[in-house]
Amino acid sequence: MAYCASEKVCNVGCTVDCTVQYTTCTDRNKLPTTDTYHEIRSSLLCTASNSCYYSVQNLLSSRFLSKNLKIKVYRTIILPVVLYGCEAWLLTLREERKLRMFENMVLRRIFGPRRDKVTGEWRRLHKEELIDLYSSPNIVWVIKSRRMRWAVHVVRMGEERGVYRVLLEKPEGRRPLGRPRRRWVDNIRMDLQKVGCGYTDWIGLTQDRDRWRTLVSAVMNLRVP
Numbered sequence: 001m002a003y004c005a006s007e008k009v010c011n012v013g014c015t016v017d018c019t020v021q022y023t024t025c026t027d028r029n030k031l032p033t034t035d036t037y038h039e040i041r042s043s044l045l046c047t048a049s050n051s052c053y054y055s056v057q058n059l060l061s062s063r064f065l066s067k068n069l070k071i072k073v074y075r076t077i078i079l080p081v082v083l084y085g086c087e088a089w090l091l092t093l094r095e096e097r098k099l100r101m102f103e104n105m106v107l108r109r110i111f112g113p114r115r116d117k118v119t120g121e122w123r124r125l126h127k128e129e130l131i132d133l134y135s136s137p138n139i140v141w142v143i144k145s146r147r148m149r150w151a152v153h154v155v156r157m158g159e160e161r162g163v164y165r166v167l168l169e170k171p172e173g174r175r176p177l178g179r180p181r182r183r184w185v186d187n188i189r190m191d192l193q194k195v196g197c198g199y200t201d202w203i204g205l206t207q208d209r210d211r212w213r214t215l216v217s218a219v220m221n222l223r224v225p
Helices: 034-055 067-082 093-111 127-133 139-155 162-168 184-194 209-220
Strands: 003-011 014-022
Touching (some): 034 093, 067 139, 093 139, 139 162, 139 184, 139 209
Antiparallel strands (some): 003 014
């Protein structure tokens, strides 16, 4: 017999209310997993971002607005909706590709097609051309930089704060067999490794405010396709 229950899926600094369909407790294959949470969050993200995009797509393709103004519309109207709560996201590579695909779709709407010099036909812009035209950091690196800023706030919280305890305390017991799942802290270490600080104690780095700001700026300005 199945019934419906409301569950709060929690991450560091972020809580998502979602409704999960449960079966009897003896059927363990039907219990929600981390992959289910990623699927729920991906569907919610796609719904919010697409709704916001299609509400302003006429402005993005208008001939009466400049390219700079269209980019401001994207950064002030669409991005805040897409990136709400992104500081606590644990992104997989598949979700990063979806975010980049969404941003490329918006940028192609802003910059329009381009006439091919050889055939003379109109074609859509390639990813490399979009990177050259859009001088701002891409959406994935914006998420990474915001996640690093949030990490500083979490580390500097007191031990009485639940977010601080979730980040630093280690759970007791034995973990299940297989490769450990990627954690939120692992994303921070991977981002620091890309700017040359992968083997350093990142919690100790957060005490140096100036150096941490430099690292956040370095992550923001990485030009990786």
